Amino acid sequence: MKLFSVKKLISPTVSIQGKIFVAFSLVTLLAIVAVTSIVYLYMRETVKNNALTSVMDSIRQADESLNIRLEEIDRLNTVVVTNKTVLNTLLSATEEASYEWFQEQKRIEEFLSAVIAYKAYISRIAVIGLNEKVFFVGSPWLDKNVIKTPMMDYLIQNGSRHAYFHQTGSNDSIVTGRHIRYNRETIGVVMFDLDNEFIKKIYDVKPTPDSMLFVVDEKNEFIYQPDNSSVAQETIIKLSQELAGSNASVEKAIDQRSYLVISRKSDYTGWSTLALVPMESLLSETVRIRNVLAEAAIVVFIIILFSSLQVSSRITRNIRRLRSMMMHVMEGNMTLHAVEIRSKDEIGQLYQVFKSMVEELKRLLEGIKTSEKMKHEAELAVLQAQIRPHFLYNSLNTVKYLAKLNGVPNIEEVAESLIELMRGVLGNSNEFLSVQEELQYVRSYVNIEKYKYVEPIHVNIEIENEELLQYRVLKLMLQPIVENAIIHGIASAEHGGLVLIRVYKEQKELRLEVSDNGKGMSDEQIKALFEVKEGGTYTRFSGMGIRNVHERIVRLYGESYGVFLYSEPGRYTKVEIRFPLLPSTDSA
Template structure:
């Protein structure tokens, strides 16, 4: 078998191809994501800055105009509240072309001129009486024909509130008017014309060259309209009025008007009631961001190509050692532990993997040699185990022979002891399970008692009380009851030299199994009870047969189930001793599942 050529593995299915494709996809996704996020954030920033700039400019223009109109309103208030100069002159019976009329004209003209001196933004102030008297200073000329105009009627209808107008057919003034009343009757109006150049300077907001700004009064009449856009591209008057009606309140919105996308910024003056609409064409606003986006795409393509070339080289250098290592593994797979080893000197994870692999192969060689030695020892151990199995069978056969001879010679006690010993040894040595049923545990006790009763001159009576036969199917720890019965017979009754009595009582208490072993032996003191449960040497002396004494039983139960389970001793010297075993109730299904786990 030849070592594999690493260059054969540069395929889409090979690791180098997967690394290259994966790295390329991640790079492409990263570049597209970053470019998209940067472009979208840049667009949003440009739009936000444009909207903020326009909103602030509109607000400042609105506030500046409100300040100016408030000053004009104060001038109007001064006029309508002046009785001697204004009201008395309007109500005067003097006719034109009279000396008195000239005096009145001069007096009111001087009064009006004094109000607008040093106010270049005011082009005219006029007082027009309903009786046909007209007084003004500034330009243009005004005569009594104004009495029949709609503006005159609107000012009178508006009453004491200030009215704001852009006279039809004029592009150079904004008129602020108010009714003049005397004795609860309208006797005329006062009007101040604001120079329209002030409006143009105030609303000169241009976020882009082709942006538009409109100021509409409460009747949707145009107070101001920018003229920066060619007439053919500008929305019509009806379209602007429709947008104003649809866009209620104030705020910002993206709208399509006549097939073009605009950012619409709207603000309504609380003082004049005029509405300011700013239309910012989206194309011109984002033209620079579009150029930047195209440039970013070009740079991203170049960077992506360079990264692809670098990733191809990197994937090749990364996988070449892996391919060499794979070829060596293929040799081992064929069972050739002695193979041509291409040394990998890299100090990265691949180099570590190579060194671990070589160590593993060397360990494998040693293990193979160890397996050959262990197999030889295993055959020897099997022979030894076979010989060991002969000994228990020989002992069982010998005991059966003694039992048979005792039966032939009519010696029932030897026959009974031999049979009990056979059953007891078969149960202890032949059953490797940790749990058994309570019935089987009681059978162990019966076999043990059959052997022990012949050691005493006086008979030992063992009585078993089962409150519910269903408890006999409960599973308990193996050899849990025999050490307690042994302790009762040998150390309780056996030392008295008289007839003894042992009672085994089994009952259930809630979810626990209780087994009591009570004897009428010599009893124990509290100190002896503590030594029996606490001293290992004492426990060994008290358990002759199995080596598992009272303390051993208690520790096994506590170790498996914890407190309060275990063995509890109660005794009174000279009268009795009672050992109580508390154990959880278990059925055969629960124990079988536990043993499997």
């Protein structure tokens, strides 16, 4: 109750520090909100400009990629129209289905195949003579009926250098061609068909998932348009005409939705590329920026809160120091490490009173500790005085002598072991002895206990290093552990019992481990081993249980040492004693 009262006194619900902290927090919050809003608006505009630049670059790269392919086709056009095989074939008078015609077809198709070899973007190459000779490689199928089509007329009229024609319908593709001339007269046309999937791949530019891109030629025909277009073609053509011949961007309301329209015209083909990007999708990036700004604002706000807390704490510094001292005392630390409070106000007076109280408490605790030590020593003295050693030695020697005279070696062995055990317990007043002596007491105890059971008791001792036998331990540490292993562990087991004692060093500690293969122990049984029996005494031979051994070690060396028990019912029990390394030169 006293500790609870102290906690209430040093934890006020309302303080000057809290008021200052709240005031600083409100001012800081208003400032951060204002600055964050300004930065967000600026970043929003910046994101919009960056998106515009990105879309323009994407369109430019698509146009340049297509231009590179068209320039390559133009060079192939030149190769074809100047080839002697092509000219000779178109000028020859051979008729179709003759042997000479088949030879010409073979030669020209081999030449055309070589021209477009490894050009995956070319779906077909054809040489068409005005004399109705048609040769082609690729697909789709082509015959002499192509001569009477509008495409042929367009290529003948505009094919002095190169011309482009957009086929629609089932053969949706882009055709680029050039007429073939001989003696300044047009004798035919060579044309290349670009794969429509190649065009779609080049112009499949999507700055945002719902953006759209259109390519319109000079005849207002669509070279490319997205499959999911929600904007009418008339609207796109109108926008193309409004922005014709310019590389610009405008915001337009189309079908009650705001779009950023970006236009670019190719100098090589004359085609116009229009990108329609919805404004809400374009500015969706600002949502992420807003979240980042909010997170940054929260971090800054927390930092400023911490700073304001530090500033406000200066006003109540002495109160906090006194509170810290009280908390240390509540935790059992009687040493005041804090800086002394020298103020002359009420806090200084409280500090002097508290300091006097701690000194008096330390004095009382030292007295209690001394009394407990004297009490413990008195208990050991009373324990050893309960039986007179000389009388007991003489009696046991008489039993041993009579057993030897009557030829009873087991009684002789028991008597001799009991004499050795009693000599160590009653004849040695030191609280410490060597590991070797402690193991000898255990051997004597086992020699006595083994005659109580039908099945033999096997006790094995493993020493990691012979030097460990000379280290000093508390007297009678192992005997209660081994006794518990024999009586509660393997005595009631149906099979032969085994007790293993290991002595080793680990993590700068001396470890004594006792394990058995008996019936094991439950959590309740383990807990009972560390409890005092009825009447405040122990019922075992030594007068000390496992709990007593644990408390003796903890009292001298702290909570990190003592007895640690591990068990699994029906399988095993392992008791580990952790003890500091005390060489034989240490005083008992």
